[in-house]
Amino acid sequence: MSTRAELERAERKLVEAGVASPRTDAELLMSYVTGVPRALLLVSARLDEVQRRSYLELVEARARRVPLQHLTGSAPFRYVELEVGPGVFVPRPETELLAGWAVEQASAMEDPVVVDLCTGSGAIALSLVHEVPRSRVHAVELDERAFGWAQRNLDGTGVDLRHGDMADAFEELTGQVDVVVSNPPYIPLEAWESVSAEVRDHDPALALWSGDDGLDAMRVLERTAWRLLKSGGVVGAEHADVQGISAPQVFAGRWSDVQDHRDLAERPRFVTARKP
Template sequence: MRTQAERLLEQATAELAAGGVSSPRHDAEVLLSHVTGVPRMMLIGSAKPHGMQVQQFNDLVAARASRVPLQHLTGSTGFRYVEVEVGPGVFVPRPETELLAGWAIDHAKTLDSPVVVELCAGAGAISLSVVHEVPTAQVHAVELDESAFEWAQRNLVGTGVDLRLGDMADAFGDLDGQVDIVVANPPYIPLDAWESVAPEARDHDPALALWSGDDGLDAMRVIDQVAWRLLKAGGVVGAEHADAQGESAPAVFAARWADVRDHDDLAGRPRFVTARKPRR
């Protein structure tokens, strides 16, 4: 005989699939685990949701079927080895960005007291990961959107990260020429790509975190300028881009940077560019 949890999960999976959710069973399990407090792997045998939990679960499933982001419904998302609080008003960190964060962390570990700047910080996931994995790092972050900044404050409180509200274009003038690593997950979607963007992002992520001019590279060009100003000789910059920008994003750095290289994500798609400021 099927358990109550099995029946709920089957019904929810069907509803989410009908709504176009790409991972309906996974999301159903995450939501039931969130409501009951029972780990996903133990739901079938251990979850015994009562009436209020069943109603809460059904409400969350309906919201997810309407393409509200899963992370908005649970209130957080895992990113590398940390948990990041997210919700309406902030871009939800994606797994692909963990690779960019890992690049920055690996480089920081080669330095004694690295100075790291995160541009376009959003919820602060990269900065949080850096201070978690490289305790000797001095980390600074900037975010333009006030709502996103509030989420970053929540995630970075007590970490020692120097978080500032403002435009990355003129941020951290006090750090010019003193930074070892600049890292950013900027907006990079072209303005004419509206229809191709998933509803979870298009309808719920802040516009400032998505759109970046006609070719999607307006923010990347600003990163080029800001990173050049901030980095010491030999310092490095890394920035995420769309998978269609595997050539155009590195081209932004081609004129004056050394060791310009593009990196694939785990699916083999172009995902982020890195470069080094030449030593004089």
């Protein structure tokens, strides 16, 4: 069977399974198996029998809605590549905007101290030390399996990574932090049915669900950020697109410059605030 025919067959399989981006995923899996870049697959990729069996197995797994990144073992995020797999939340492109905001804030400071709460795979923390090398980055993750993935991704980077709850994290840094950033859990428990199979069945529960309104973790984050930040310090946190009003309200009152920001699809995506 030709490469084109293999891709078309895989695409049909993924369409039938309800995968959101069937052609892209078929191509990425073939690129992973053959080592040939996506743009050159039809020109250069020729699967031998071992590669064909491997490819078919991966396509079958993707059709069962195993996340693509779990199958390839990696996920791109801004300018870095992360190791991911079962037990860790797969970083999303939307979160790159929040990470970019944190990078901009840290870049404007001389020796920034940054804390990444609920670091997951370590995506935001890794982006910060990669793009702002002079920054001192601290990160915390509660889920034990996710913490293991963060260790792999942050090993040797200088990030101060700890296993624990964000509620009482980094007490020795109280009042000394310039930037707090977080992609906390924010899905309401009642939204179970609306969540994709890839997320619901494979991302860790601790990274997803956050009470009846999805903002339980955001409230903890607000208190922790207030404790950690020095006067004039800033906090940024991702939220669901339906929380464009409710998430900023968590920071109403004692915070200044509370703003909500939209993603590339013009959906509400993250809130920022400044400690007066």
